[in-house]
Amino acid sequence: xxxxxxxxxxxxxxxxxxxxxxxxxxxxxxxxxxxxxxxxxxxxxxxxxxxxxxxxxxxxxxxxxxxxxxxxxxxxxxxxxxxxxxxxxxxxxxxxxxxxxxxxxxxxxxxxxxxxxxxxxxxxxxxxxxxxxxxxxxxxxxxxxxxxxxxxxxxxxxxxxxxxxxxxxxxxxxxxxxxxxxxxxxxxxxxxxxxxxxxxxxxxxxxxxxxxxxxxxxxxxxxxxxxxxxxxxxxxxxxxxxxxxxxxxxxxxxxxxxxxxxxxxxxxxxxxxxxxxxxxxxxxxxxxxxxxxxxxxxx
Numbered sequence: 001x002x003x004x005x006x007x008x009x010x011x012x013x014x015x016x017x018x019x020x021x022x023x024x025x026x027x028x029x030x031x032x033x034x035x036x037x038x039x040x041x042x043x044x045x046x047x048x049x050x051x052x053x054x055x056x057x058x059x060x061x062x063x064x065x066x067x068x069x070x071x072x073x074x075x076x077x078x079x080x081x082x083x084x085x086x087x088x089x090x091x092x093x094x095x096x097x098x099x100x101x102x103x104x105x106x107x108x109x110x111x112x113x114x115x116x117x118x119x120x121x122x123x124x125x126x127x128x129x130x131x132x133x134x135x136x137x138x139x140x141x142x143x144x145x146x147x148x149x150x151x152x153x154x155x156x157x158x159x160x161x162x163x164x165x166x167x168x169x170x171x172x173x174x175x176x177x178x179x180x181x182x183x184x185x186x187x188x189x190x191x192x193x194x195x196x197x198x199x200x201x202x203x204x205x206x207x208x209x210x211x212x213x214x215x216x217x218x219x220x221x222x223x224x225x226x227x228x229x230x231x232x233x234x235x236x237x238x239x240x241x242x243x244x245x246x247x248x249x250x251x252x253x254x255x256x257x258x259x260x261x262x263x264x265x266x267x268x269x270x271x272x273x274x275x276x277x278x279x280x281x282x283x284x285x286x287x288x289x290x291x292x293x294x295x296x297x298x299x
Contacts, residue, residue, distance in 0.1 A: 010286045028129035030214025031066035033097060034206040042218040045166045046096040051154055054098065058158040066100035069206060069211075087181060089135065091189070097209065101162040103154075107220040108164060109275050109291075110238045112136045114164050114216060117238065118208035120245050123147070125204065127191060133246040135269070135278050140247075143297070144186035146171050170205070172196055203237050211292075212238060235274050243272065253295040255280060261295055 016225060025224060043049050088094045095100035097115075101108065116137025123131040123139055132140050137157050139147035150167040171187035173195045215237050219229050231240025243249070249269050255278075256263040270287065270293050271279040278291040 014091070026211060026214040026218050028211070028214070029217035030210040032065070033099075033210035033213050033229075034067060034069050036065045036068045038068065038070045040070070040072040042076060043070075044076050045167075046070045046075065046094060047150070047152065047165045050096050050098050050165055052155050054154070054161075054163060055158070055186075058156050058161070060091055063100075063161065064098055066098065066102070067096045067210075069095060070098070070104070071095040071202070076245070087174075087178055087185075088169060089174050089176070091175070091195075091198070093168065093170040093172055093198065093205065095168055097166040097168075099164040099166060101164055103217065103220055106275070107216050107299070110216055110219075110236060111164060111166065111177045111213075112149065112151045113242045113276055114212035114238050115151070115168065115209060117242050117245060118145075118212050119147045119149070119168070119170060119205060120199065121208050122205045123188065126188060126196065126201075131245075133242060133248070134297070135246065135248040135272070138294075141186055141191055145184060146186050146188065147190075151163040153169055170201075172198055187299075236276075239272065239276055241275070242276075248278070248295070251295075253280070254298060255290060255293060255295050257293040257297050261292045263296075264293075 010050060040049075047249055050068070050070050053068075053070075057064050071093070072088075073092050074090055099111070113136060116133050116139060118156055119137075120131050120133050122137045122142070127141060131146070137149045138145055147168065147170040149169075150165075152165045152167070154163045155161070156163070156166050173189045174187050175190050177185045188201075219236050219238070222230060228234050230238045233239040233240075247272060252266070252268050254263045254266050256265075259272050265282060267280040267282040269278060270281045273279060275291070277291045278295070279287060279289050281287045
């Protein structure tokens, strides 16, 4: 099913590429995502389970397949950034992707954008343009958060193999939230007024994620060959597409590395640089660029 949706993705994004680039190239680059999928009824945390799986295989002189996806119906100890808990009951899409770090650091910089973009594109197939991206990869419907992602590096201690762990939590059919999240979070079912086929949604999301990873590999190869990037105005195609779906530029924001508990300053977003860094004009007129951290919109 994922391959079927990946083929649809090829056709949808064909106009984005030059005649010298075939969709089959993108398909081949990204098809490793989801080639191995593990499903569980319940886990503490999928990223924790993924790290244990990598280590257990290393002890057997084996390596996990890059692109392995771990999914769980529920999570009992899920968390987002820092120590924040993430409510993960039945009905959502909870999981992680394990990616072997075989691309340049400059290319890995676009992974957080790529995963948020894949989710936002999927959600828009159900709700249209009301879904948007808040830097870096929070998926919102209106002002409420529907999905979030956590990207962490992991170095396996036996052989020193490096991985990127991409955790995702998407509110699809779950329709209750803890008191502290009331008014802040939203599920697809709540917005639509009816449930969504969870298998279909997951397949669409993973197909778009595979396509976006394929673009990262394609853009790296093109750039190393001295041909530049494929996006509008010569920027990275992931960044170009992200700009189309994000409403962050122009917003008044609060910024912080941990913005919920330690906001650092306020300002207005005036742009995103070629590496995805957020360009913020502070209230005193000074401009600075942030490559990590998070923002919340000011009302």
